[in-house]
Amino acid sequence: MRFLGVLYLALLFALALVVQTALLPLLLPSWALGGADLCLMVAVHVAVSRGRAAGMAGGVALGYLQDALSRGILGVNGGALLAAGFVGGLLREQIYVRSFAQRLGAVMGAVAAALGWKLLLGLLFDLPSPSLLSPVFPLTFLLATFGAMVLTRWLDRLEERLGVRPGAGVRLDG
Amino acid sequence: MTRRVIPHRLTLAFTTLLVASLVSVSLQVRDPSGTSALARAALAVISPFQRLVLGAAGGISSIWSGYVALVGVRGENERLHDEVAALSNEASLLREQLVRAGRLEEFLAFQREAGLAGVSARVTGESADPWQKAVMLDKGGSSGVRRGMPVVTPRGVVGRVTAVSGGSGVAGLLVDRGSAIPVLVGASRSRAILEGENSGTCSLKYLDRTAEVKVGDAVVTSGLGQAFPAGLPVGKVTQVLKQSYGLYQYAKVVPAVPLERLEEVLILTGGPWGTAEDAVPPGGER
Numbered sequence: 001m002r003f004l005g006v007l008y009l010a011l012l013f014a015l016a017l018v019v020q021t022a023l024l025p026l027l028l029p030s031w032a033l034g035g036a037d038l039c040l041m042v043a044v045h046v047a048v049s050r051g052r053a054a055g056m057a058g059g060v061a062l063g064y065l066q067d068a069l070s071r072g073i074l075g076v077n078g079g080a081l082l083a084a085g086f087v088g089g090l091l092r093e094q095i096y097v098r099s100f101a102q103r104l105g106a107v108m109g110a111v112a113a114a115l116g117w118k119l120l121l122g123l124l125f126d127l128p129s130p131s132l133l134s135p136v137f138p139l140t141f142l143l144a145t146f147g148a149m150v151l152t153r154w155l156d157r158l159e160e161r162l163g164v165r166p167g168a169g170v171r172l173d174g
Numbered sequence: 175m176t177r178r179v180i181p182h183r184l185t186l187a188f189t190t191l192l193v194a195s196l197v198s199v200s201l202q203v204r205d206p207s208g209t210s211a212l213a214r215a216a217l218a219v220i221s222p223f224q225r226l227v228l229g230a231a232g233g234i235s236s237i238w239s240g241y242v243a244l245v246g247v248r249g250e251n252e253r254l255h256d257e258v259a260a261l262s263n264e265a266s267l268l269r270e271q272l273v274r275a276g277r278l279e280e281f282l283a284f285q286r287e288a289g290l291a292g293v294s295a296r297v298t299g300e301s302a303d304p305w306q307k308a309v310m311l312d313k314g315g316s317s318g319v320r321r322g323m324p325v326v327t328p329r330g331v332v333g334r335v336t337a338v339s340g341g342s343g344v345a346g347l348l349v350d351r352g353s354a355i356p357v358l359v360g361a362s363r364s365r366a367i368l369e370g371e372n373s374g375t376c377s378l379k380y381l382d383r384t385a386e387v388k389v390g391d392a393v394v395t396s397g398l399g400q401a402f403p404a405g406l407p408v409g410k411v412t413q414v415l416k417q418s419y420g421l422y423q424y425a426k427v428v429p430a431v432p433l434e435r436l437e438e439v440l441i442l443t444g445g446p447w448g449t450a451e452d453a454v455p456p457g458g459e460r
Contacts, residue, residue, distance in 0.1 A: 079195030
């Protein structure tokens with residue numbers, strides 16, 4: 001059961017990376033690509049559905065792979081998705097996400113943590129990141145939150161059907 | 175007791191990993207080495223899947239344009255209908271091959287005229303991080319590609335190779351914020367540095383304020399630092415910003431190559447570029 005869960009997450013991560021690099025650039029306009037970070041959405045889902053430990057482990061693994069498939073600075077997305085996993089998992093454990101509003105809060109917290117890390121790196125090392133002063137930041141935040149909410153809901157149902165979800169008692173239906 | 179300890183352990187693990195990520199970023203930005211083992215391994219694993227998805231997307235797109243669009247047209251002669259669809263598919267594939275052959279021929283002519291050695295590569299995807307402007311290529315170390323090598327098309331400069339694995343690589347685009355290229359501007363041949371802005375344009379910096387620069391001026395590589403061969407088209411000036419003070423003037427430049435529609439590129443493998451000293455680190459090109 002545990003092995004199946006890990007295998008499922010590995011496949012989910014691989015699929016997210018392939019779709020992010022090969023399909024999304026074909027499907028989405030360039031202005032929407034900043035918010036369409038599928039890897040962030042998947043990391044948020046893992047955190048909000050499984051808690052801090054899985055969120056952090058999944059986030060850091062997926063983030064470092066994302067870095068490896070970008071321009072090569074390891075730690076940019078590794079740290080961002082780690083922060084998303086920690087905050088999303090923490091909120092999930094603290095508020096025991098049941099309702100739509102609670103889930104929205106947990107997802108928003110996780111997305112904000114990831115964007116916050118990128119902002120910090122942007123300030124420290126002049127790396128590309130959404131600027132707080134431009135409309136890109138709220139747009140990115142809203143798109144990523146919306147995407148994560150939709151993806152979480154969809155993956156919840158899929159995982160229940162596949163039986164790969166630990167703690168199936170906590171169903172995240174809004 | 176255990177319930178108390180575990181949350182602390184997680185917080186400790188979180189803090190440690192976050193600090194490790196920060197240190198990792200800071201080390202790579204300040205003291206970059208070659209492509210990391212993780213980057214090489216991830217590239218090697220993900221590339222076949224990307225090609226598969228790209229092939230499937232191409233097939234679906236071809237079926238969509240060649241067949242599904244015709245399904246709605248119902249007539250009495252279905253046989254002819256199917257034949258038309260099949261022929262349309264074939265024609266679409268042939269057109270695509272013709273266009274590709276034309277592009278490759280253009281690459282060869284460009285190589286011959288410019289006397290540059292290189293390998294052509296297909297763009298298989300974009301950067302996994304939406305905040306970085308880079309493309310993934312289907313050629314890597316096994317084809318002689320190394321970090322720092324210039325990536326061009328017959329229209330002009332695309333960027334430089336920033337990561338390489340055995341059979342694939344990543345090219346940072348010239349519009350990426352980490353990119354900086356020494357260039358010459360317009361008829362005055364004034365020197366400047368072209369920096370990416372992470373949007374569709376670049377900015378010209380350190381351009382002498384006495385230099386005569388106007389909208390429409392061509393920007394070409396200067397060849398300084400042996401980062402690129404001299405004289406390759408880079409873009410055109412679209413806006414000049416000269417303030418009443420300061421040593422320099424600034425300008426906006428639109429790239430000569432339509433970077434959002436890249437399908438094939440040429441990686442310049444001959445020449446002095448792409449050596450370890452020359453290799454420009456990601457995020458550290460300034």
